[in-house]
Amino acid sequence: MIAMLIAAGFSLLYSLLFTPVFVRVFNKLKWGQPIRVDGPKEHETKRGTPTMGGLIFISGSVLAYFVGKLVMGETPTPSALLVILMAVGAGTVGFIDDLMKTRKQNSAGLGGWAKIAGQVVIAVSFALLGLQFMDHHGLTPVSTHISIFRDLPFDFMSLGVIAGTILVILWVMVIVTATTNAVNVTDGLDGLAAGASIFAFGSYLIIGFWQSAQNCATTAGEAGCYEVRDPMDLAVIAAAFLGGVAGFLWWNTNPAQIFMGDTGSMGIGGAIAALAILTRTEVLLVLIGGLFIIETGSVILQRVYFKVTKGKRIFRMSPIHHHFELKGWAEVTIVVRFWIIAGLFAIVGIGAFYAEWVLSQ
Numbered sequence: 402m403i404a405m406l407i408a409a410g411f412s413l414l415y416s417l418l419f420t421p422v423f424v425r426v427f428n429k430l431k432w433g434q435p436i437r438v439d440g441p442k443e444h445e446t447k448r449g450t451p452t453m454g455g456l457i458f459i460s461g462s463v464l465a466y467f468v469g470k471l472v473m474g475e476t477p478t479p480s481a482l483l484v485i486l487m488a489v490g491a492g493t494v495g496f497i498d499d500l501m502k503t504r505k506q507n508s509a510g511l512g513g514w515a516k517i518a519g520q521v522v523i524a525v526s527f528a529l530l531g532l533q534f535m536d537h538h539g540l541t542p543v544s545t546h547i548s549i550f551r552d553l554p555f556d557f558m559s560l561g562v563i564a565g566t567i568l569v570i571l572w573v574m575v576i577v578t579a580t581t582n583a584v585n586v587t588d589g590l591d592g593l594a595a596g597a598s599i600f601a602f603g604s605y606l607i608i609g610f611w612q613s614a615q616n617c618a619t620t621a622g623e624a625g626c627y628e629v630r631d632p633m634d635l636a637v638i639a640a641a642f643l644g645g646v647a648g649f650l651w652w653n654t655n656p657a658q659i660f661m662g663d664t665g666s667m668g669i670g671g672a673i674a675a676l677a678i679l680t681r682t683e684v685l686l687v688l689i690g691g692l693f694i695i696e697t698g699s700v701i702l703q704r705v706y707f708k709v710t711k712g713k714r715i716f717r718m719s720p721i722h723h724h725f726e727l728k729g730w731a732e733v734t735i736v737v738r739f740w741i742i743a744g745l746f747a748i749v750g751i752g753a754f755y756a757e758w759v760l761s762q
Contacts, residue, residue, distance in 0.1 A: 405637045406693055408462075409644035411555040415461035416648025419455070424652070424659050427451035432503045434660050436639040448655060453666020458645035462574070462672075465641040469539045472625035480542045480631035481638040488642070491671025492583050494519035495663030507583070511747050517578060518547035520667075527675065528570045536609050538618050539615035540630040546571050548681035555584040581670030583693035586700055586720050588666040591655035593722060593736045595646050597743035599690045602643035604689045604747045605676040608754060609636030612680060615758065629681055642672050655733050672703050683755060691746030692739060696720045721746045 407633060413735050415443045419480075427433075433449035472475050487646045497519070500511035511519075530545025548550035554603035558565035568753050588594035613619075619629075629635075646669065661669075677686040687694060699721035706715050716724035 402471045402610075402633075404475060405633075405640045406468035407472055408465040408637050408641035411468050411644070412458070412461045412465035412641045412646035413648040414647050415465065416458050417651055418455055419461070420649060420652045421661060423457050425449050425452070427453065427605060427659070433497075433506075434662070435502050435506050447657070447660075450660055452503065452660040452662040453496060453650060453664045454653065454659040454661045455492055455495065455663075455668045456643070457659075457664065458649040458661075459488055461648070462638075462641040463489065463647035465644065466638050469637055473610070478631040478634040479530075480679050481634040483527060483531055483542050483679065484635070484638045484672055486530070487523060487577070487675035487717035490523035490526070491520060491577070492668030493615065494523070494635075495585070495665070495667035499662040499664050511596050511671045516582075517716050520578045521574055522583055523671065524574040525570055527577070527678075528573040531679070532566065532569065533574075534630075536630055538628075538630075540628060542630050542640075542679050543569065543573065544678075544681050546681075547572065547684065548596070549684040550754055551681050573678060576678060576686070577671065577674045579697075580674035580677070580686065580690065580693070581667045583690065583697040584670035585663060585666040587696040588663075589720055590722050590726075590732050590736050591657040591660075592650055592653050593739055594666050595650040595653050595661060596736065596740045598646055598652070598673065599643055599742045600740075600747035601673050602639050602646065602676075604751055605680060606636050606639040607674070607751055607756045608631060608680050608682060609639055611754075611758075619707075621747055625758050627681070629679070632680065633677060638672075639676055642669070644667065652701055655736065682754065685750055688750035688753060689747055690741035691750075695742070696722065699724070732758060745762075 419563060428451055430455055432451055434447060434452040436693060462583065466481060467477065485562065498516060501510040514702060528543055532541050535541050539629055544552050545556050545558045557568040573654065584594055586599060609632045612627040612629045615626050615627050615638065616627035677683040699716060700719045703716055703719035717727040718724055722735050722739065726732065
């Protein structure tokens with residue numbers, strides 16, 4: 402509990418205090434944001450704003466986790482380290498994309514398939530490592546089941562070790578690529594993705610804390626207990642990211658003094674995906690990350706409709722936040738209203754999680 406508070410506080414202060422320093426450094430390196438030529442015209446004023454701000458809260462969150470563990474004299478756990486691996490790995494893919502954009506000074510960085518390839522490499526590494534490190538209760542960080550609020554009865558390994566391992570890896574790949582790209586798509590307005598992700602990290606902080614209190618290893622297998630490895634440490638790393646992103650949001654709100662870039666959005670997506678998998682709530686992520694689903698769905702729907710109707714559009718522009726921009730909504734209005742939507746989805750997700758525990762009693 403104390404490590405969680407230390408991690409959240411340290412990462413918050415790190416982002417709040419050091420972001421202006423990073424802004425000056427990024428300006429000297431000429432890491433300015435290029436703007437899409439087909440984007441809303443109002444975004445032209447944002448050209449040259451420092452990007453790759455994800456480096457700030459990713460580094461701060463990772464450092465905060467280790468500070469919290471060090472102060473409390475605790476050993477880092479495999480589960481939290483896997484979240485860090487996923488966040489840093491996905492953030493690295495985004496960093497390469499951002500670096501290419503800033504050097505070319507256009508919005509064409511890594512190709513779509515190159516990004517997917519990088520995400521797949523990270524996801525496969527995460528899955529293979531997550532199936533190791535069994536504790537004395539026989540739990541590995543990554544489950545071999547599909548999970549909603551907890552593991553469902555069907556075990557991939559019932560199909561055999563080789564087939565089961567392949568299916569687990571494929572399942573992890575789907576979650577990781579979908580989540581990282583969904584957060585990346587959402588990151589189009591000042592503070593939008595950062596604010597929405599705070600609700601997701603807050604949800605996993607609550608889930609990890611609750612699973613720790615109701616863990617089968619410490620409650621003698623009471624009804625409704627959770628079989629999750631290192632739930633409290635998952636709450637600690639979720640708190641670290643929550644604090645880091647919250648501190649960054651102070652500087653990222655409209656008009657943003659720095660953008661998180663693909664470095665930040667993919668890093669956030671990777672961390673959220675890892676937390677969903679390791680807390681055994683990956684299907685529940687559809688609710689907890691509901692805004693990200695809507696944003697991605699609007700892009701998919703637009704493209705499918707465009708192809709089927711040979712040129713017609715449902716939205717003036719996708720993702721859907723740009724549709725409302727082109728309708729004349731103020732950027733701040735869109736962001737705040739989308740934050741409200743993200744918060745409501747998170748509340749419903751946590752409510753469903755709690756309701757399932759009550760019904761299991």
